[in-house]
Amino acid sequence: MVVYRRTRDRMPAHDEEVEEALEEGMRMKWLSTLKHADGGRLTIERMRLDESGFPQPTGKFDELAADTVVLALGQDCDLSLLKGVPELTVDHGTVQVAEGLATRHQGIFAGGDMVPAERTVTVAVAVGHGKKVARHIDAYLRRTSYEPGVKHAPADFDRLNTWYYSDAPASVRPGLELARRVSTFDEVVQGLDESNALFEARRCRSCGNCFECDNCYGVCPDNAITKPGPGKGFAIDLDYCKGCGSVSPSARPVRWRWCRRSDRSPRG
Template identity: 85%
Template structure:
């Protein structure tokens, strides 16, 4: 029997019979938007992209995506204060995604499995000197090496890492983790010269023929304050205290220790004092807790470990075994003012945690540089006033965190690369923000964030073992899957399912969707029901 021709009979009134696209006054358009976590990351990580790989269980791809922007994920997963989580839209449903804990899991997994970054096959022939091996210097060296340049890092200390080693205690950052990530960077061919202080940056550049310099000397000098004191009073700064923990001999602070200041370094100093045997560690701060610069998590962990806080207080005199404290009060502008009320506080030693400064003596022969309030002024591309000399990290005006410094290193590397090639680096335009009001959170079920385990409280003050532990594989996978993919289509098929005109066409896995405008009447249902806000309704031309 001969086959009959195939035909479709259209019923009058069906969506296929009526080209409803003629009714349209606006049409849907698939868009890509900037996830708020990406926008908030000082290191410029593509967080949503590496979370996409992690939630499928492809941890190596996730790690490699992470390493495009940040060469220290295991470090950052421990010490970053995760502004990405503060910006996370997931709080509209339950809790922010534990981005920082997943980053730590990926960093630790890479160390455990020995994942490495391929060494560049070609070199540009250009040489760059990096002064300082802290987070900014290591980040710049890493990215410059991947861009094909020869890089030499000179570090005044005997070990690399800068303030990550000499300012962050071991209970927050184990040294074997730091060393593993530094070793991965030097394995790319980055030269590392330890115990080599650069006294004159221009002389060092000329002597060895460097084509550019990146300054990342950090802020390793503790600020001092004048405190009238008796001859036997024991006063030291927090930077010296924390740095001395890398040596063979532990400092002797006594049983009663007062820490003067209110930042994260003050919290580290007080918690370190407890671990060194202090039965009473008290933080003396001139303002109230809500005005304290230390992060809340640092304050909470210090309180858990028995550190006392003496708010609205300042040290007026120090003598052997005791301090004279004056009570303060805040004026209408929030500034502390003396009250004339005094009290005594027993203390065997005083640790000053009043901020830090950079050693800028290496710049004394560079008159073109502008230094304001102890910080080197730089242009948008982090170049100083002297051509070919760039600077970043704690020595330039910015928030002083490891994450900011890592971001500076990457940014400087890209601008140095452009400078060496005689071009200009253009990062290009950014997508608009995927704000929370663009999402349809009804489609996301409650899944409270995973909590990282911590070391038993009874063991904390008797050991420098790491306090905050990492996630295991199953928990990290669960946490990654809590990401809502804000602003970018993840092919949930909602638009395909709710379209009343069958105008949504699936292009295949990983290819997204397109709109058949012959049938789309512009009802906007697809945009309204898109969970991640990846569809805009635009006026029809």
């Protein structure tokens, strides 16, 4: 049984998670919170939502029998290793950082869950911080500063040549049947096999980045487009480029600028 202090519409769970739990026989006790646990008996306090939707205690109690209680609580970072480090500012359980994720203590950088974030930190944010902070640490050790490169404009939908892509409906991932879901610890929603993963990837429009489709390389009549190597995109050799603009936007999966002489690189 899940004991939850608010109502379903105020529960931050995905519908499919709740539906799966119900299918598996889970029961929900809404507007309830655990008050006390003692010798297999749980005291549950009934809650009510106030005008702003926050749960408030009612002073009315129920009892439940239980042999195990799993508490689902928020988590804090363990910042004990930072105790006694001078100049570090810790506020509301997070380490304060400046631009470049540098703390006020020279040579100490922080990122991920332990720094304040506009929104909840996720794996993607933490990994991004790792990449960013590595560049700043590298610059710090070289006694320089890291200047991020200029970002190209996002490729919005109007700039995509969608006809270039085949329709690729989302693959349906196999799920474990109910009887095995409730009797084993096997993975419930399974992953994609190789061919399905490759099919899924065909839908990728690369967000406007060159993904080395070779179109411009094949179309240029003067072999002015060169390939610096795998993963390095394409470059235009201006000694050969005559500025014909043959690689028209419609010939490219992503609508780059025309590859005229004035353009330094098809990376945009």
